Structure formats: C-alpha cells, structure tokens
Amino acid sequence: MTTAAPAATPSRLALYLQLIRWDRPAGWLLLLWPTLAALWIAADGWPGWHLLAVFTLGTVLMRSAGCCVNDVADRDFDRHVKRTAGRPVTTGAVSVRQALGLGAALALAAFALVLTTNPPAILLSFAALAVAIAYPFAKRVLAMPQAVLGVAFSFGIPMAFAAALGGVEWHLRSVPLSAWALLVANLFWVLAYDTEYAMVDRDDDLRIGVRSSAIALGRWDVAGIMACYAAYLALWTALGLRLGLGRWFLAGMAVAAAQAAWHYTLIRHRRREACFAAFRANHWLGFAVFAGTVVDLALR
DSSP states (O other): OOOOOOOOOOOHHHHHHHHTTTTOTHHHHHHHHHHHHHHHHHHTSOOOHHHHHHHHHHHHHHHHHHHHHHHHHTHHHHTTSTTTTTOHHHHTSSOHHHHHHHHHHHHHHHHHHHTTSOHHHHHHHHHHHHHHHHHHHHTTTOSOTHHHHHHHHHTHHHHHHHHHHOOSSSOSTTSOHHHHHHHHHHHHHHHHHHHHHHHHTHHHHHHHTOOOHHHHHGGGHHHHHHHHHHHHHHHHHHHHHHTTOOHHHHHHHHHHHHHHHHHHHHHTTOOHHHHHHHHHTHHHHHHHHHHHHHHHHHHO
C-alpha cells in the first residue's frame, strides 16, 4: 500500500507573488490604462520613455502594495469567503508583519520612481497613498466603499498631468481642472466594474457583515452598473472632445461602449461566474479608450 506524498510547501517567493496577485494582471491593468491615457493627453502625444516607465512600473508596484494592505485588513473576513479563503495572510502562510513589510517596500519603490518627476506629482503621491490605505477600512463604515476605491484607482490621472505639465514649485496649480474632471469620470467606471466584482461575493458579504455597492444597490445592481458605465463613457467622451481629441478617439470610445453592452449580457442574470468574467474583462474596455487616445494623438 502506498501513501500519497505530502503537498510541497510553497516557497517564500511563491507566497509573496500570490499575495500581490502576480498571476492576475487585470488588477493593475485597470489602473494602468486610464493613467496612461491621461499621460498621453497631458503630453499631447508621446510622453517619453521616462514618464512611461515611471507610471507603468509605479502602477504595478502600488497595486501590489495595495493588495498587501487589503489582505491584512481583511484577513478576518476573507477566511469566511470561498474565493479569498486561501490567500496567504488569511491562511497564516504569510504573517501580518511580513505582508506589511512587503507592502511598505513596494510603496517605497514606487515613491522612488515618483521622486524622479517633479514636486507637484510628488505632492499628489502622498494623497494617493492615503486614499489607497483608507480603502480596505472603508467597507466597514461606508455603504458604497467602491467610491473610495474609485478615487484610489483614478489618482494616477492628476499625477500624470502633474508629471507632464508641472514645474519645480510645490503647488498644484499646474494640474488643470480637466485632470480632476477625468478623475471624476473614471470614478464611474471603477464603480461599474467593482460592483460587478462585489456581486460575486454578495452572499458571503451579507453573511459576515461587509458592506459593498452590490448590497447597497440591491435589486437595482445591474441598472446601477449600466448607469455608471453610461456616465463614464459620456463624461470621458465629452472631456476628450473638449481637450481636442477626434475621430480615432471616438472610435475607441465606441469599442468601449460595445464592451459595456456585452457586460450587460454577462451580469443581467447575476450568476457569480459571469459577473466575475465581466469584471476580469474590464481592462479591455480601458485599453480601447487608451488605444483610441494614442492613435488619435499620433495621427492628427
């Protein structure tokens, strides 16, 4: 009679990669596309390799740091949710101290990148960090904590404008109102896709007392998501046209709108797997907006 060999214990590196969701790039792509679209708009075209590297690497690093903070804050909740019960901090495979240490190191690396830009961008990075840290705790007190996540996931937009347009003085007057308007527009997109995400865990969240937009909207969840998509597409389109973008930008927005319509077919029956698929596919919607922006600025 043979006995099964014990399962191999994951290496420390494998656990850290699992902690920062290295195998799930959709998370950082959702942050990256609106940030890069804003960077191209602010630079009126190609922003240069330096700023492209700063915002691409910085986005990956800060999303990874956010995962560390989120998993520490939610460790007592995650063990009661099937989808998250196996996360390293929840199982104890990675300690709270180790997770926070890794998150701090990643955030410092991102800050080192920001230090190569200019004072307005550096100043905004402190606000971005504060909002990112606040989000995991917002779901304990706010009916729709996704609004806080929306601000956190959109803060790369004014930072991109600051880096491309800012000077050497420590003030934010170099960030135009259009950058903040784009942040507000992007907030609606985050509300849409993160409500899709919240629909996956709604039953578990109700049982353990975690708040979410899916719970707050109730039977109006699908309608609320589609309204948020519509608001995002309308606002971003209007702002893009006001900023001088043209037909190729509109083509990208049309592709994004078609994807939003497809998402309705996925979420209308509220099945967990379909809602999760809709959430994971959202980065393609963001890519369509980014691609339309890049092509329009390159060809005009």
